[in-house]
Structure formats: structure tokens, C-alpha cells
Amino acid sequence: MAAIETGGLTKAYPRVTALDGLTVTIGDGVTGLVGANGAGKSTLIKILLGLLPATSGEARVLGYDVAAQGAQIRALVGYMPEHDCLPADVSASDFVVHMAQMSGLPHTAARERAADVLRHVGLAEERYRVMGGYSTGMKQRAKLAQALVHDPRLVLLDEPTNGLDPAARDDMLELVRRIGHDFGISVLVTSHLLGELERISDHVVVLDGGRMLRSSATSEFTQSTGLLLVEVFGNRADHDRMGQALVDAGLAARPHGDLIEVEAADPAVHDVIRDLACDLELGLVRMQQHHRRIEDVFKEGEAGSVQPV
Amino acid sequence: MSSPSDPRVAPPRGVIHDIGYRPYAGPRLGEGQVAFSLFLTGLRNCFGLGRSGKSKVLPLLLLVLMVLPALILVAVMVQLKMDQQLLPYARYAMVTQLLVSVFVAAQAPALISRDLRFRTITLYLARPLRRSTYVLVRLASLTAAVFILLVAPLLVLLLGGLLADLSVWGQVRGFLEATAAVLVLAAVLACLSALVSAVTTKRGIAVAAVIVVLLVSYTVVSAIQGISVDQGNDTLGQAVGLFCPFTLIDGLQHWVFNAPPSTPAPPEGTGIGVVFLIVTVLVLAGSVTAMLLRYRKAVSV
Ligand SMILES: Nc1ncnc2c1ncn2[C@@H]1O[C@H](COP(=O)(O)OP(=O)(O)OP(=O)(O)O)[C@@H](O)[C@H]1O
Numbered sequence: 001m002a003a004i005e006t007g008g009l010t011k012a013y014p015r016v017t018a019l020d021g022l023t024v025t026i027g028d029g030v031t032g033l034v035g036a037n038g039a040g041k042s043t044l045i046k047i048l049l050g051l052l053p054a055t056s057g058e059a060r061v062l063g064y065d066v067a068a069q070g071a072q073i074r075a076l077v078g079y080m081p082e083h084d085c086l087p088a089d090v091s092a093s094d095f096v097v098h099m100a101q102m103s104g105l106p107h108t109a110a111r112e113r114a115a116d117v118l119r120h121v122g123l124a125e126e127r128y129r130v131m132g133g134y135s136t137g138m139k140q141r142a143k144l145a146q147a148l149v150h151d152p153r154l155v156l157l158d159e160p161t162n163g164l165d166p167a168a169r170d171d172m173l174e175l176v177r178r179i180g181h182d183f184g185i186s187v188l189v190t191s192h193l194l195g196e197l198e199r200i201s202d203h204v205v206v207l208d209g210g211r212m213l214r215s216s217a218t219s220e221f222t223q224s225t226g227l228l229l230v231e232v233f234g235n236r237a238d239h240d241r242m243g244q245a246l247v248d249a250g251l252a253a254r255p256h257g258d259l260i261e262v263e264a265a266d267p268a269v270h271d272v273i274r275d276l277a278c279d280l281e282l283g284l285v286r287m288q289q290h291h292r293r294i295e296d297v298f299k300e301g302e303a304g305s306v307q308p309v
Numbered sequence: 310m311s312s313p314s315d316p317r318v319a320p321p322r323g324v325i326h327d328i329g330y331r332p333y334a335g336p337r338l339g340e341g342q343v344a345f346s347l348f349l350t351g352l353r354n355c356f357g358l359g360r361s362g363k364s365k366v367l368p369l370l371l372l373v374l375m376v377l378p379a380l381i382l383v384a385v386m387v388q389l390k391m392d393q394q395l396l397p398y399a400r401y402a403m404v405t406q407l408l409v410s411v412f413v414a415a416q417a418p419a420l421i422s423r424d425l426r427f428r429t430i431t432l433y434l435a436r437p438l439r440r441s442t443y444v445l446v447r448l449a450s451l452t453a454a455v456f457i458l459l460v461a462p463l464l465v466l467l468l469g470g471l472l473a474d475l476s477v478w479g480q481v482r483g484f485l486e487a488t489a490a491v492l493v494l495a496a497v498l499a500c501l502s503a504l505v506s507a508v509t510t511k512r513g514i515a516v517a518a519v520i521v522v523l524l525v526s527y528t529v530v531s532a533i534q535g536i537s538v539d540q541g542n543d544t545l546g547q548a549v550g551l552f553c554p555f556t557l558i559d560g561l562q563h564w565v566f567n568a569p570p571s572t573p574a575p576p577e578g579t580g581i582g583v584v585f586l587i588v589t590v591l592v593l594a595g596s597v598t599a600m601l602l603r604y605r606k607a608v609s610v
């Protein structure tokens with residue numbers, strides 16, 4: 001059973017159509033939901049939770065119909081909203097216990113789970129302080145903790161990296177990856193940054209203007225391109241000499257920033273490059289597979305409106 | 310389902326990270342028990358329990374100030390060996406209305422506006438509890454808190470009355486009648502102040518608005534009652550009592566239990582008595598309905 005299935009899902013606001021006939025299936029593991037501002041990511045999540053009625057179309061979450069079985073869905077799903085949602089005058093510890101109880105956990109179990117989950121998200125001593133004084137990073141962790149505390153089967157994380165500095169962003173992404181892969185909880189995580197999600201997602205769904213632009217396994221985006229990147233020791237002129245030699249040897253080579261990109265359908269090309277560098281008495285610094293990244297796929301014009309990192 | 314440590318990824322700074330995730334296999338309670346848990350937490354929060362230290366000061370101080378006069382009255386009554394309470398049970402709420410108003414004005418926004426202002430409401434609505442259950446439970450917590458504030462001094466009076474060997478039946482009856490009245494008063498105050506707090510999410514404005522509704526309405530009502538009694542216009546004096554929660558319930562209990570009134574113009578006669586009853590029911594039903602609608606509209610939370 002798919003974690004999430006939608007069919008022709010449409011949400012029309014008086015002036016904008018936030019979702020436009022969206023049909024998508026999302027499985028287990030980590031799925032990235034990517035789209036620019038206003039693409040409809042948050043709208044989709046609210047409909048999946050049964051918080052917002054769809055204008056037309058249907059959606060099932062963990063086999064339950066969003067229109068008729070919202071309560072069953074909300075019992076099994078954790079939600080981390082994109083906006084602030086933490087009361088300022090309560091400690092994270094008390095708050096997460098309370099939220100666990102709101103999901104039906106008895107008091108003792110709620111306390112144990114809250115302590116566990118707060119440790120998992122990395123809130124240590126500060127969990128006994130009121131949340132009003134938290135940094136954005138700590139708030140995001142507390143928000144994530146309340147989404148996990150009832151041991152959901154699926155979590156919907158709306159822009160968990162929003163407002164985080166690069167180090168905190170990496171921590172958060174690693175946490176999301178662990179939730180999907182180590183905790184065994186399915187994850188739908190949104191971002192408007194493609195590059196972040198390719199690192200942690202098994203699958204990426206791209207939304208644009210409420211429509212699905214693409215849905216595919218991350219491996220398909222990042223598959224090997226049959227290109228090699230070559231770097232030699234030396235200055236610009238040395239680089240150019242190397243590039244020219246490669247072209248003269250009948251290879252398709254072109255500059256790629258400070259590197260040289262070489263088409264290498266045949267493994268023998270590796271030897272040719274090594275020998276050429278040797279002949280020119282140039283030190284070979286590196287020679288590596290050039291993986292395309294998701295953002296390159298989109299640079300090729302499929303999604304002009306999706307911002308790369 | 311333990312997490313294998315991954316050498317490529319440095320653990321977040323200063324965090325113990327190699328604890329395995331433990332799934333939860335225990336029981337999950339139904340909506341009734343979840344609602345009760347929300348009720349208790351809300352009730353505790355109304356007295357600042359489970360919140361920051363300084364949120365406890367005002368509600369607990371008000372509770373002490375509510376009980377203190379009752380203790381003094383009882384002590385005086387026992388000392389002077391009087392054969393009746395110095396202040397009838399039915400009049401205590403009206404005499405302490407300023408304290409009650411401050412409590413309601415401070416705690417209704419703390420309980421109601423808080424969830425809207427911090428948008429915590431989203432997290433509640435993303436859980437199995439129904440929207441209407443959430444609203445009704447919040448109203449119940451606030452009603453219970455106000456009721457505790459109002460009934461605590463009555464209990465002191467009752468204990469004092471029994472210790473002073475006053476007629477047991479008379480004391481218990483006075484206490485029970487007043488308790489029933491303050492329960493209705495608590496519900497009216499809670500529903501009205503909750504509605505004001507739900508409409509004005511800004512806490513300061515909500516506090517001011519509740520104070521205005523309670524104190525200004527009382528001031529206006531008692532002024533008009535004073536004038537109309539002077540001028541012998543009984544109908545106006547009695548009818549105007551409908552426009553303040555305190556005088557409304559005071560009138561209602563006078564009509565139902567023939568309790569000693571705290572206003573110069575209590576409702577006399579079946580006609581106006583029934584009007585008091587109907588208005589009370591309408592205020593309760595109307596504010597609960599308005600609350601439910603308010604939260605239904607807050608869909609795109
Ligand atoms: N309550 C609402 N009323 C009217 N329009 C709305 C409402 N909520 C969202 N929209 C519109 O629907 C569209 C999709 O919004 P949504 O919040 O789902 O986008 P998003 O992908 O989450 O964007 P972001 O990255 O900014 O969070 C936007 O054009 C937005 O303006």
C-alpha cells in the first residue's frame with residue numbers, strides 16, 4: 001500500500017488554483033516534495049491531513065480517505081508545520097509530553113516517548129527551558145519532536161530546514177534521513193531547494209504551479225552521465241594544453257569551470273588521459289565520474305521556476 | 310531498528326546520537342480520554358500550573374484573595390457566636406466580582422488566545438481530536454477554573470457554618486443553591502470571555518476587552534438600576550439587570566431559589582424571571598455556537 005495516493009486533486013482558492021489535478025503516488029522511505037514558493041506544497045500537506053477540504057479529486061493516506069477518515073489519518077501521521085506553532089511559555093519537555101497525550105498516549109508512555117524523541121532530535125538540557133527563548137534551530141527540533149512523539153507511520157515535514165544556518169541545515173537533513181531510513185517512518189519532506197533533498201530522498205516529486213512536473217527516484221536524477229572530470233596540476237595555460245591534447249587525441253573534451261569535462265563512454269579513455277598527462281609532463285590531480293545533480297536536470301529547462309541551491 | 314553509526318556524517322554538535330529508535334507498541338486512548346487529558350491540562354494552565362513560574366502568581370494570588378474574606382467572615386461569626394452567616398452564600402460572588410473579573414480577563418486569553426496567537430491550534434487540529442471537541446474542552450476547562458475560584462470561598466463558609474453549629478440543613482441548602490448559581494455564572498463568564506479572546510487574538514487587547522465587557526457592563530447596569538429605583542421605574546431597573554453577567558445570574562438565583570439579591574432591582578414575578586432564564590440560556594448557547602463557528606472558519610490554520 002502506498003503511503004500517499006492522490007487522484008486529480010484540486011484545490012481552488014477564489015483567486016488562485018493552489019493544486020491543479022494532482023495525481024501522484026508516494027511510497028515508503030523519504031520523499032522530497034520540491035517546488036518554488038506558492039507551488040502548492042503546504043496546501044497538499046494540509047489536504048492530506050484532512051485540515052483543508054479539496055475542491056475536487058481524491059486522496060488516500062495510509063489507505064484512509066482524507067475526506068472521510070481524517071481522524072484515523074491524524075492518529076497515524078505526524079505533522080511539522082512550516083510556520084511557528086510553539087507556545088512561548090512552556091518547556092519543550094512539557095509540551096511534547098502534552099502533544100503525545102493529545103495523540104492518545106497514556107501519561108507515563110507520553111513522558112518516556114517525549115524524553116526519547118527529544119534526545120533523538122538533539123534537544124538536551126534546553127528541553128527544560130521555556131521555548132520562547134529558543135533559537136530557530138532549537139524551535140525546528142522541538143517542532144520535529146512533537147511530530148514524532150506518537151510514533152507515527154508517516155511524517156509530513158513542511159520546510160524543516162527553513163531559517164537554519166548551513167550547519168543546522170545539515171543536522172536537520174541528516175535527522176530527516178534517519179527518520180526515513182533508521183526509524184522506519186515514511187517521510188514526506190518539502191523544500192524549495194532541490195539540492196538539499198537529493199541528498200536524503202529516495203524519491204523526488206516536483207510541483208510547479210499546483211501541477212506535478214516530475215516524480216521519479218532520486219537515483220534517476222543523479223545517474224552517472226558517462227562524463228569524467230579531469231584536473232591537472234598547473235596554471236590556466238597548462239589546463240588549456242591538456243584540453244587541446246585531449247581534443248587532438250580525438251576525445252570530446254570541454255572546459256568545465258577550472259576542470260576539463262571529458263566524454264568517456266569507454267573505460268579505455270582513462271588510460272588515454274593518464275598517458276597524455278604523462279607525455280605533457282603534467283601532474284594529474286584528479287579524474288572522477290561526473291554525476292549530474294538534480295538541479296542540472298532542471299537547468300536543462302524542465303522547470304524554470306524551480307530554484308536550484 | 311537501531312541506527313547504524315554512519316562515519317560519513319558527523320553527529321550534530323554536542324549531541325548523543327547513537328541511541329536506537331524504539332517504536333511505540335503500547336495502547337492508544339480514545340477521544341474521550343484524550344479530551345479529559347486536554348481538560349485537565351487546560352484547567353491546570355488556568356492556575357499557571359505547567360506554565361512558567363510567573364504565570365502562577367496572579368491566579369493563585371486571586372484564589373487566596375477570594376478565600377481570605379470568607380475565612381475572616383467565618384472567624385468573626387464564630388467569635389461573636391452569631392446564629393447566621395455574615396454574608397449569605399448567594400451574595401459572595403457579587404461582592405468579589407472584581408477579583409473574579411480580573412481572573413477571567415487574565416486567564417481566558419491565556420487559555421484561548423494563546424493557541425491562536427502561537428498557532429499551536431494547528432498542532433491540535435493535526436491530531437485525532439475533533440475541532441468541536443477541542444473548543445468544548447477549552448470552554449469546560451475555563452468554566453471549571455472559574456467555578457473553583459467561586460466555590461472555594463463558599464466551601465469555607467459552609468465549613469465555618471457547620472463548625473459554628475448553625476442549622477445543618479439551612480447551611481447545606483444555602484451552599485448548594487449558591488453552588489448551582491456560581492456554576493452557571495462560571496459557564497457564562499467562561500463562554501463570553503472565551504469568545505472575546507477567540508476573536509481578538511492579541512492577548513493585551515483580549516484582556517482589556519474582557520475587563521470592559523465585565524466591569525463596564527456592571528457599572529452601567531448598577532448606575533441605571535440606582536436611577537430607576539429612585540424614580541420608581543421597577544420594570545426598567547429589573548430588565549437592565551439582564552445586561553451584565555453578574556446581575557443576570559444574581560437575578561436568576563433570586564428568582565429560582567428566592568436567594569437574597571445583591572442588586573436594588575432583582576426580577577420579581579414569573580414573567581421577568583422567565584426572561585432571565587431564557588437570556589441565560591441564550592447567552593450560553595449563543596457564545597458556544599459562535600465559538601464553534603469561529604474555529605470552523607480558522608480552517609487554513
Ligand atoms: N488560505 C488561502 N487563501 C487563498 N490563497 C491561498 C491560501 N493558502 C494558500 N494560498 C495560495 O495557494 C498557492 C499555494 O500555496 P502553498 O502555501 O501551498 O504554497 P507552498 O508551495 O507551500 O509555498 P511556500 O514555499 O511559500 O511555502 C499560493 O499561490 C498561495 O498564495
Ligand SMILES: [Mg+2]
Pocket residue numbers: 041042043082158
Ligand atoms: Mg509552504
